[in-house]
Amino acid sequence: MDERGLHRLIGTIIAPERLEDDCAVIPCGDRLMVATTDMLHETTDFPVGMTDWQVGWMATAVTLSDIASMGAAPGQVLLAVGLDRPERLSGIMEGARDCCAAFGAELVGGDLDAHRELTIVSTGLGTVEAAHLVRRRGARPGDVIAVTGPLGEAQAALAGYDRHRKELLEPQPRVREGRALGRAGVSAMMDISDGLALSLHDLLAVNDCGFSVDTARLPLPAGVPESEGRELALYGGGDFELLFTAPPGILPVAGVMTHVIGEVIPDRGVLADGKPLERRGYLHEWKG
Structure with missing residues (x-):
């Protein structure tokens, strides 16, 4: 089974229309908030030869891309890092920060844990006027x-x-x-x-x-x-x-x-x- 098939299973538990887009859409005052999250693993998502800075950049960029696809402006990004080696953290966080800065977002926090394989979960929030979603x-x-x-x-x-x-x-x-x-x-x-x-x-x-x-x-x-x-x-x-x-x-x-x-x-x-x-x-x- 592939991930699209599993999406159909999730659609039996929560409203299936929630699964149709790259981001969840949440009312937020006179605007809409869009929210998205992505999980990336070293062996499947980060090509051999990447620097830690590039790993942080990519983990952030994929989330900002989801926000862009909704016509929204990015706001905040949180990064949860399952870290295999502690000396990698600085480069990863600097790459994530620099990607945020390049596209008008802000890296505001996240979580940290020890993992055998580097795993990064990036969560992004953005906002958009309802007419432009x-x-x-x-x-x-x-x-x-x-x-x-x-x-x-x-x-x-x-x-x-x-x-x-x-x-x-x-x-x-x-x-x-x-x-x-x-x-x-x-x-x-x-x-x-x-x-x-x-x-x-x-x-x-x-x-x-x-x-x-x-x-x-x-x-x-x-x-x-x-x-x-x-x-x-x-x-x-x-x-x-x-x-x-x-x-x-x-x-x-x-x-x-x-x-x-x-x-x-x-x-x-x-x-x-x-x-x-x-x-x-x-x-x-x-x-x-």
């Missing part, structure tokens, strides 16, 4: 499908294209872009941490329409042969770009790089070049 649900036939930047770069680094090591080890959450797209009125949005194909299927699960992309329009990783780059762009994880749908008249949005890659269609399904697109990407799985 963007959920995964909301795509409509006739909307365009777009992304905020090149896809497949992180996976390209794992495949040996070292020019993309920075994209892999120091991901840049699209906080400014997410807020601008929310204010512009995009109809649905999420981040692409698990790959474009899987993200499109995630959108399919909560919308009453379909998604059709033209692979010739995908922004591919530089320096990678086109056929390999297209495969990485469709299925590679770790990019943290934003995937969104929007009425055609909204784009371009000032100050935001966007690449239109397809359109929302009436019939439910995910298509690439007119053919069904495999539901494949980065998934945590349990065997047996």
Whole structure:
């Protein structure tokens, strides 16, 4: 069973609509608070060769990316560190602090414990006006499908294209872009941490329409042969770009790089070049 399957189990215990988005949404005065949490492990999430500073940066960036996908402004981040060696803590915390500072958040606390394997849980809070909140649900036939930047770069680094090591080890959450797209009125949005194909299927699960992309329009990783780059762009994880749908008249949005890659269609399904697109990407799985 994979993690999406387990989400369905959780949906029998708490309201399933709570599981549809990258963040929980909580009323907070005249605004909305968004809250998210991510767990990362050394062996599955931190590539070999990362510095402790990069580990702290990445653990924070993935959480800020979730906040960005809701069109929200980041506020506070808490970091719970299951630490394998005490001498690593300083670099991890400095990386987390610097990532927060770079994107307008504040590192305000957390927890500390001893673990055999380095494990970090990052929790982020943000706020957004109700009118500018963007959920995964909301795509409509006739909307365009777009992304905020090149896809497949992180996976390209794992495949040996070292020019993309920075994209892999120091991901840049699209906080400014997410807020601008929310204010512009995009109809649905999420981040692409698990790959474009899987993200499109995630959108399919909560919308009453379909998604059709033209692979010739995908922004591919530089320096990678086109056929390999297209495969990485469709299925590679770790990019943290934003995937969104929007009425055609909204784009371009000032100050935001966007690449239109397809359109929302009436019939439910995910298509690439007119053919069904495999539901494949980065998934945590349990065997047996």
